[in-house]
Amino acid sequence: MKKQLWFVLSMGILFGFVLAKSTVPITHSDVQTAQKLFNLHFEGAAIDTMLQYLEGNRKAYDSMRTFHLGNAIAPALIFDPFPLGFSIKPNNGINNWKINLEAKLPSNMDDLAFFSIRDLAGLIKTKQISSLELTKFYLDRIKKFDTKLLAFVTVTEELALQQAKKADEELTNGLYRGPLHGIPYGVKDLAALPGYPTTWGAAPYQDQVINVTATVVKKLEEAGAVLLGKLVSGSLARGDVWFGGKTKNPWDLEQGASGSSAGSGSATAAGLVAFSIGTETLGSIVSPSTRTGSTGLRPTYGAVSKHGFMVLSWSMDKVGPICRTANDCAIVFDYIRGQDGLDKTVKNAAFEYRESPDLKKLKVAYFKDLFDKDTSNISINHQKTLKEFEFLGIKPDSVSLPDNFPFSVFDIILRAESGAFFDELVLSGNVDKMVEQHKGSRANSLRQSRFIPAVEYLQANRHRSKLIEEFHNLIKEYDVIISPTFGGRQMLITNLTGHPALSLPNGFDQKGRPTSITLIGNYFGEESLIALAEAYQNKYFYHGLVPKGLVE
Numbered sequence: 152m153k154k155q156l157w158f159v160l161s162m163g164i165l166f167g168f169v170l171a172k173s174t175v176p177i178t179h180s181d182v183q184t185a186q187k188l189f190n191l192h193f194e195g196a197a198i199d200t201m202l203q204y205l206e207g208n209r210k211a212y213d214s215m216r217t218f219h220l221g222n223a224i225a226p227a228l229i230f231d232p233f234p235l236g237f238s239i240k241p242n243n244g245i246n247n248w249k250i251n252l253e254a255k256l257p258s259n260m261d262d263l264a265f266f267s268i269r270d271l272a273g274l275i276k277t278k279q280i281s282s283l284e285l286t287k288f289y290l291d292r293i294k295k296f297d298t299k300l301l302a303f304v305t306v307t308e309e310l311a312l313q314q315a316k317k318a319d320e321e322l323t324n325g326l327y328r329g330p331l332h333g334i335p336y337g338v339k340d341l342a343a344l345p346g347y348p349t350t351w352g353a354a355p356y357q358d359q360v361i362n363v364t365a366t367v368v369k370k371l372e373e374a375g376a377v378l379l380g381k382l383v384s385g386s387l388a389r390g391d392v393w394f395g396g397k398t399k400n401p402w403d404l405e406q407g408a409s410g411s412s413a414g415s416g417s418a419t420a421a422g423l424v425a426f427s428i429g430t431e432t433l434g435s436i437v438s439p440s441t442r443t444g445s446t447g448l449r450p451t452y453g454a455v456s457k458h459g460f461m462v463l464s465w466s467m468d469k470v471g472p473i474c475r476t477a478n479d480c481a482i483v484f485d486y487i488r489g490q491d492g493l494d495k496t497v498k499n500a501a502f503e504y505r506e507s508p509d510l511k512k513l514k515v516a517y518f519k520d521l522f523d524k525d526t527s528n529i530s531i532n533h534q535k536t537l538k539e540f541e542f543l544g545i546k547p548d549s550v551s552l553p554d555n556f557p558f559s560v561f562d563i564i565l566r567a568e569s570g571a572f573f574d575e576l577v578l579s580g581n582v583d584k585m586v587e588q589h590k591g592s593r594a595n596s597l598r599q600s601r602f603i604p605a606v607e608y609l610q611a612n613r614h615r616s617k618l619i620e621e622f623h624n625l626i627k628e629y630d631v632i633i634s635p636t637f638g639g640r641q642m643l644i645t646n647l648t649g650h651p652a653l654s655l656p657n658g659f660d661q662k663g664r665p666t667s668i669t670l671i672g673n674y675f676g677e678e679s680l681i682a683l684a685e686a687y688q689n690k691y692f693y694h695g696l697v698p699k700g701l702v703e
Contacts, residue, residue, distance in 0.1 A: 230466030264422025282333025332375035365459025382414030444665030452649030477684035521638035570600025
């Protein structure tokens with residue numbers, strides 16, 4: 152009977168319900184059964200002598216669960232990926248950005264939706280169009296196309312119009328805040344904004360209002376940008392399915408936009424916003440950028456404050472821009488980066504944008520084995536891209552990813568940390584209200600997290616420390632490494648190590664859907680990624696195009 156109660160309690164947690172505090176003693180047989188989950192083999196007195204400790208632990212767990220933890224409370228253990236001896240170049244402030252004062256309004260106004268930030272900024276600065284007019288233009292596009300795409304959770308129309316009017320008034324009074332002044336954008340709905348729902352894409356939170364302004368939103372407001380709305384995150388930052396449906400790829404409306412920054416990728420590619428903000432833990436900027444033909448920058452871990460954003464993993468989450476061009480990414484990144492005094496992981500590092508840099512000075516490598524082993528139907532695009540880089544004067548060295556690591560265990564880092572953040576959701580049973588409940592769903596991942604031992608979590612992070620050192624020793628010899636976006640374990644490794652990456656459109660598959668290549672840089676080496684990507688986009692035009700799913 153006691154063993155049955157222990158089993159029921161375990162299954163209750165697993166399937167989303169919890170019994171009242173147990174007063175049933177933990178027995179020798181309970182431990183024998185439970186240790187099978189972790190492949191342990193304690194016997195006899197080794198088990199008997201630990202029973203009192205296990206009882207004490209259980210009482211402590213019950214006690215701890217009576218104390219509420221707010222979203223903003225991070226663990227006392229702060230992840231620091233930077234190797235011994237690594238020095239961070241101090242922040243030298245915002246770069247001196249040039250805008251295109253020669254930009255002209257298009258004869259076909261639909262084309263305006265796909266202008267770069269520099270061009271839009273030039274139109275606003277020269278008063279060919281007001282911020283209010285541009286904002287209304289994008290709002291009209293949202294109303295026209297978002298019923299097909301499902302990219303927006305909430306359109307902040309009233310706020311956007313207020314911010315646009317303010318931007319115009321400031322410009323009339325001689326105050327110009329820079330290239331983002333009056334430029335409309337959207338932010339992934341993991342970011343808090345007072346007075347509006349912050350749904351995290353999940354049914355249990357669809358009415359949640361967090362009266363905090365995410366640092367990135369605040370910084371963009373200070374830069375004069377205009378917030379059009381909250382963009383879809385797949386449910387609790389997984390995939391492209393949320394409580395309102397499935398966010399679509401504007402290049403193929405039968406296909407999802409990928410996740411979890413699905414709305415950011417879809418809205419940017421479709422010209423519903425001038426740019427957007429996404430987040431990445433394990434591919435959530437790079438993947439939707441690839442799927443939608445956008446250009447996405449995943450910054451160095453600790454480059455941008457995560458304050459006000461939902462946590463999926465304290466040690467893996469990054470916030471970054473999804474745009475139409477690499478130059479747009481550079482501008483947005485410049486304004487959102489840096490310390491805010493609210494996120495302890497953020498470093499005040501330099502970002503020195505280089506206009507028309509000498510590519511011959513860039514040290515570039517590529518993961519030759521990943522390109523050689525690529526048998527996908529888009530491998531021809533990747534080989535073509537290597538040739539295109541050669542035409543730019545880039546002759547990369549051949550390097551290989553680290554491979555002697557227990558890669559299968561690293562997933563528990565993300566799952567343990569997300570399980571901690573969403574512990575109340577699981578223990579309350581509200582996890583059952585999430586739309587997806589299959590084996591690969593976020594709901595199931597959160598339940599599984601309850602069965603990850605603390606010792607294994609720490610051991611995985613120790614192996615992660617070794618991985619950081621080995622990958623750093625590889626990449627520190629170069630400015631950029633070129634990789635197939637989904638090649639091998641590249642995305643897993645670089646998200647674990649916290650290195651920056653940029654997803655760059657490089658063509659189309661057999662169905663006319665975008666593909667991409669990924670550029671990887673050193674810690675706080677975003678300027679090198681931008682330099683190479685911008686040179687590529689100045690020569691080859693796979694970016695900023697009108698998605699065929701929007702052509703009527």
